[in-house]
Structure formats: C-alpha cells, structure tokens
Amino acid sequence: MTTYPVRVRARLDPGLNRWLWLVKWFLAIPHYIVLSLLWTAFTVLSVVAFVAILATGRYPRSLFGFNVGVLRWTWRVAYYTFGALGTDRYPPFSLGEEPDYPATLDIAYPEHLSRGLVLVKWLLVVPHLLIVGVFLGGGGYLVTRGGEWAFGLVGLFVLIAGVALLFTGRYPRGVFDFVLGMDRWALRVAAYAGLMTDAYPPFRLDTGGDEPGAATLDPPPPAPASPPARGSAGRIVAAVFGVLLLVAGTGLAATGAVALWAHETQRGADGVLATPAQPLHSDGYALEMGGFDLHRTGTGWFLGEDWLGAVGLRADRDAFVGIGPADDVARYLSTVDRDRVVEIGERVGYEHLTGGAPTSAPTAQPFWVASGVGSLTWDVRPGRWTAVVMNADGTRVVDTDVTATATLPALGPVAWLLVGSGALLLLLGGVLLFTAVFRFDRTRGEPSHA
Template sequence: MTTATAGYPVHVHARLDPGLSRWLWLVKWFLAIPHYLLLAFLWLGFVVFSVVAFFAILLNGHYPRVLFDFNVGVLRWSWRVAYYTYGALATDRYPPFSLGAEPDYPATLDIAYPEHLSRGLVLVKWWLLAIPHYLIVGFFLGGGSYVAYRTGETVYNSGGLVGLMALFAGIALLFTGRYPQGLFDFVLGMDRWVLRVAAYSGLMTDTYPPFRFDAGGDEPATTTIDQTPPPPPGHGGWTPGRVAAVVVGALLLITGGAVGGTGVVGLWADTAQRDSAGFLTTATKSFHSDGYALQFGTVELRWTDEDWPLADDWLGEVGLKADDDVFIGIGRTEDVDRYLSGVERDEVSTAGSQVTYRHRDGGSPAPPSAQGFWVASGTGEVTWRAEQGSWTAVVLNADGSRGVDTTLAAKAQVPALRTLSVWLVVAGGVVLVLGLAMMLTAAVVVGRSRRGDTSTSAR
C-alpha cells in the first residue's frame, strides 16, 4: 500500500532542480522531438480509449481500469515532457519514455481511480460544465498552443501565459544562472490548474475542479489516504510491447482515416459535383498576358501498362472552357514549343490559388487556327480524349491580337473516380478496423494479465 494526498483526486507535484543549464532550454524543443512524435500517437490512443470509456461509464458507471491507467499514463508522460520543455523549463533531466508513475522524476502526476462515476454527468461534464475552466485554461495556454477537450480528447501543451512565464524563466537562467522561485510557483499553479481540468474533461473524475490557484511545486497540505497502485510494468501492466501495439494501432487509424476520407471525398465529388455532361469542373480563374499568348505548363500523362485495369479510360475526356473570344489549343509539348518559339507570351504555372507568370519577349505568332499539330482546338471551349504523352495548352486571342485577358476552367470526366473511391473507402475501412482492433486487443491483454496476476497473488 502507498499513500496519496487526499482532497482533489488529481495530485500534481514538482520540484525545481538546482543548477539548471543556462542555455539548454534553447534547444529542448529539438531534444524533445522523439517524445512529441510518440505522444502524437499516444494521444490518439487516449482519444479512442476515452470514447470507449465514455460508453462504459454511460452503461455501467465504471471507467475500465486498464483504459484509465493508460490514459493517466499519457497525461503523466505529457506532463513530464511539458515540465522539461516549455511548460515549465524547471528540470534538465530528460523525461523517461514511460506511462508509469516515475516517482523519482522531478514532476509527478497521480489521479485517484474512481470506483464509480455518474452516468448523467458523463454526458455534459466534458463540454458544458467545464466551459468556465476552458476559458481560464485558454488564457493560460493561449492561442498558439492549447488544451483541446472534445469527447475526452485532452491535448496538453505549453503556450500563452504559461509559455510566456517559462520564457521569462529561461531568459533569467541565461543571464543569471538561476530560476526565479516566484516564477516557478506561478507556472506550477497554472500547470496544476490545466492538469486538473484535463482529468475532469477526460472523464477521470466527477469532482469539479476547484477555482483555486494552488501555486508552487507542492499542493496544500491535506490528509493522506491509502491507494493501491496498478501492477508495475512487466507484471500485467502496460509493458513497452503493449504500448507499441497502441502506437502502431494509432498509426493504422491515421492511415485508414486518411485513405478512407480520400475515398469519401471522391464519392462525394462523383455524385454531387458532376455537371449534366458528366464532367468535374475546377473553379474559374482569371488570366492575363501582355503578350500574344498564355502558355500553360506541361502536363505528363503516363499509364504504360495496357493490362492496367484503368488503362486509357481512367481520365476520359478532358476540356478547357474560356471566354468566347479566345482560341484554345492543346498540343504535344514539343510542337507547342516550336510554334511559340520567338513569340511574346507568358508561361503560366499554378499551385493551388497561386498563379505565377514568366514573360517571354518576342513577336507575333502565326495564325493559330491554321496550325495542324493541335490535337484539340476551338474558340471558347475545347474537349479532348486524354492520351499518353506530354501536353501543353495555349490560349490566344481569336483575332491574333496582342494582350490576352480571359477566364479559364478545366474539366474532366474521370470515369474511374467512382471505382477508385470505393476501393479507397474499403481499404481505409479495413485499415481503420485493424488499427482499432490492435489497440483494443492490447487493452484486453493487459486486463486479462492483470486478472491473472491477481488470481495468482490470491492463491
């Protein structure tokens, strides 16, 4: 049996290390990158397990102990990294890669396990009841970094007033070699408030966080209670292998979500964004040239294997629509380059909403409608069945005059979009289920191993 401070069930303790480096705090953001990468996946596990715990509490009033221990471990890990970095800068001791309590580390966090939680409160405490605290915590953590509370999701980071006070402490270290005690007490008071709210919004307690600023590394003296700790790592707990399974499962969730989400967007575009002729059309943009032509960058179309299921039909017909008084031509890049050689024009490249022009000096072109190399040409609008090769589109005034000013939109049939989107949705769903199954299996294995340890101990 061990003892834990009674009172509010979230206990945050820290000690200011003596002899802190004057300069190390400048590079701690870099040194902590391995922790940030792992925590990104562990926090996804936190979210998934919080959702599972939400329904468990709603159904039977209990937070599954194995999920509780994992989520507390993520909060502990995050708190140690924040204490090392810009949530406090109060230690130079590198944080351990551990979900455990790590009582020897200068920053510790303990949350008393609740034997019973309210089924009604779980519906409202993480969003409605905690709003006053979110406003305060938002002030502490600011807009650049934040605590996000959504369905049990709690992301701790430093910024805002916390980050500013830690920055002042770092500057004091740089010039004086000491961390002002008053700053330390103030920073720890804010950190403690954040962690209390994090535990409440993470469904770990029904006790409402106090509107009380408890400054300093130690909480106010209170009575102590007996608390049975969870089994240590390697004995029925969250061993490194089981934590790794959660991390891999989280990675699969992210991958599956991205793949499946892409497929869903594709299906939406296929059903809701086609015009009456079956084309998908881009937004219209304005283009201008002081020369005689607008030359759009080369488009490479390659599908070399005839046995590829999509083959030549994957893109279907493509087209360009411009103002009615301009000529549009599509040709092989080498033919277009030859035609426009020595012609005053603007070469156009686009990247998202950004349009870049590169002006070329020269003279006037030969009449565009008289050229025989165009694979598709017309006035105002042109369509063409896509083929393999390097292609370039050119826009000129129909009368060959100088100064081209027009709007332009591209369109394509993409008949393969539906098939490809369905496969992406299926593949993404499979990967999502696999990732979720891996995470939940790890939790089940931990729970069973703990029950086995308990039974062995009883015998």
C-alpha cells in the same frame, strides 16, 4: 489539511538524461494523436454525463472511469514532456491507474452531484480558467486543447529546468515544486469543469510532488520505480503502429470518399468532370499553359487501358484552344508577345514574354494534336504537351474564361480502392491499438486497462 478530491502526485526521477528532453516532443507524437481522439470522446461523454447528472444526480460510473483515464493519460504524457520533464520513462498507452509510473492522478468518485450546480459550473470556473490560462498559455491543454501544452508559465519554468539539466545534469528542486503546483491547479480545474466533482477548486498553489494531507487518505506511491511490465515494449510498438495505421487509414478513406463523391455527383450530363471557369487575360497574342509531361496513360485490367480517358478545354466562342507537342508550340510562339500562366487559383500568376505578332493564324498550324474554336477534346497519350489559348484570327489581347474537363473513367475504381484500403488500415490499426491499450486481467477474469 484535507486533500482535494482530485489527487495529483509525482516524483522527480533521479539521474535524468541531459539531452533526452530535447526530443521528447517528437517521441510523444503517437500519444498526441491518440489523445486528440480521446479528448474528442471526453467532450462527447461529458455532454452525456451532464444530461445524466441533471436527470439523476449521478455521474455514470463507466463514463466517469473513462474520463478519469483520459485525464490520467494526459497527465502522464504532460509529465514526460513539457508539462514537467520530470521523468525519462516513456508513458504507457493506458487509461488505467499505473501506480508505478512517476506521475499519478486519482479522482474520488462522487456518489451524488448537485443537479443545479451542474448548470452553472461553466460560469463558476471562469476565474480559474483565467489563472490556468496564465499557467499554460491561452487557456491550457486540459480544458481546450486535448493534450497540447501552450507556452505559459509552466512552459517557461520547464524550459529553465531543461536548460539547467542540460548544463548541470540536475533538475532544480524549487522549479519542480512550483511547476507541480501549477500542473496540480490545472488538473483540479479540468476535473471540476468536466463535472467530475462539486468541490470548488481552491485558489491555492499546492507545490511539490505530493498532495497536502495525502497521508490522511491513502499512502503515497512507492518511491522506487518498478521495472516495466513484461511485454510493455511490445505494447508500445503495437500502439505506435496502430496510431500510424489509423492516421493512414483515415487519410486514405477520406480521400477515397471525396473521389467517390466527385465520381457519383459532380459529372455533367455529358459524363465529364469540369473545373470552375477560370478568367484568363493577356495583353499579348497568346496564353501559354504548359508544358506538362504524360509518361503513362494505360495501366491494364484493373483501371483499364485508357484510365485517364479524354480531356478537354472550353473557352469563349471566338477563342482558339489547342494542345500540341511542347517543342513545336515553343517554336511557333518563340517570337510572339504572350503571357505564360504559371499559377492558377484565387489569383492567376503570369510570366510575360515580349515579342511581336504571330507569323500565321493558330488555326493554320499542322502540329496540334487537338484544337478547336470554343472547345477541344483530346484522347490523352504519352508525351510532353503545351496548351495554348489565342484569338482565332491571331489578334492581340486574349480575354476569356477557360474550363478544363476530363472523363476519368478510373476515378470510380480508384475511389473504391482507396476506401477499401483505408477501411482495412483502420481495422488493423484499431485492433493493434486496442490490444496495446487494453489487456485481459487473468487474475480477476475481467478486462482491465493496460
């Protein structure tokens, strides 16, 4: 029997830990993050390869090597986790062959590919995708999800193997062989769908850890596992920290970019930022919003002494709006029939408090730190405050649109700080990840995969 150009091999490690499989999903999180990025690149490069094959009949070798590396990396992570649970060796952060790892993948480079076939492979592979969907659940990680194994037949049988391992200390060989057959089928389909071969995947479940007829092509990998290469632990740590820095840097930079966009484009003619108008309603005499605590409003030279600036509230022309100390507002409204706003969004949430009419109009109260009919502006200062909206004459049923405004002079400096910090973390994370994934091969004097 001739081996298919996609060669998937694996060996079941003896003495697997009974408990480790329960937390492998957590240990592999750095790999999942990296793989999500790699599969984005895989998709983009596959489009480039499609154009190249259509024009020249060849898959650019450099793109082919990278995409094979993504499949190798994915297969090793899947084999370590719930694609097989076949080893306790932590997968290397590597696009290279890693022949000493218990799970290997090799795809023969095609010197020529059909220009016409590349146009219809997406259609020809549909029957296989339906089968792989049953194996992996919902379409499979290799084709659509970039590193995520869904709970299909593979997940079910691997779970059975994990339970058996937990109680007996042994991985059932029959289960292993069947799982490897399904994994092998999925990887063949992934390679064909990725335009990496013209050989149509066989409708055949080749079970077991080795390819059928593999001895006719090249020798199988050595049975004993080689000890980890010197410095591999350091590369793993560097890769984990690199990924974490990349994630943190992306979050900071994205937050800073959004803040900078708001600072530069979302201010009105008066220089303030405003929320969308929010309709509020109460069948009572008042709408109560608060209290809110402000403990610190000045920070110093970088953000300025008045970094929050001035805030404001806008309502209908006949509505009174006021901000006052929470205790004073509570005493004033203690016997008033009112609604307290507890949630603002697509749906406004209220807490109704029963009572009667206020003893005096809101405009007559001396405790407001800022108030007005239709709008107010307040220079923020520390304390515990409550905002109130009422009819100016103190009558029942309050129905108005409310908009909050703020000058936020510190938004610009904070945005640039976030963007700069995010860029720095991205740079550091990229350097760490690059040095972890790639190393310089001194024996050949050229870069090679770690």
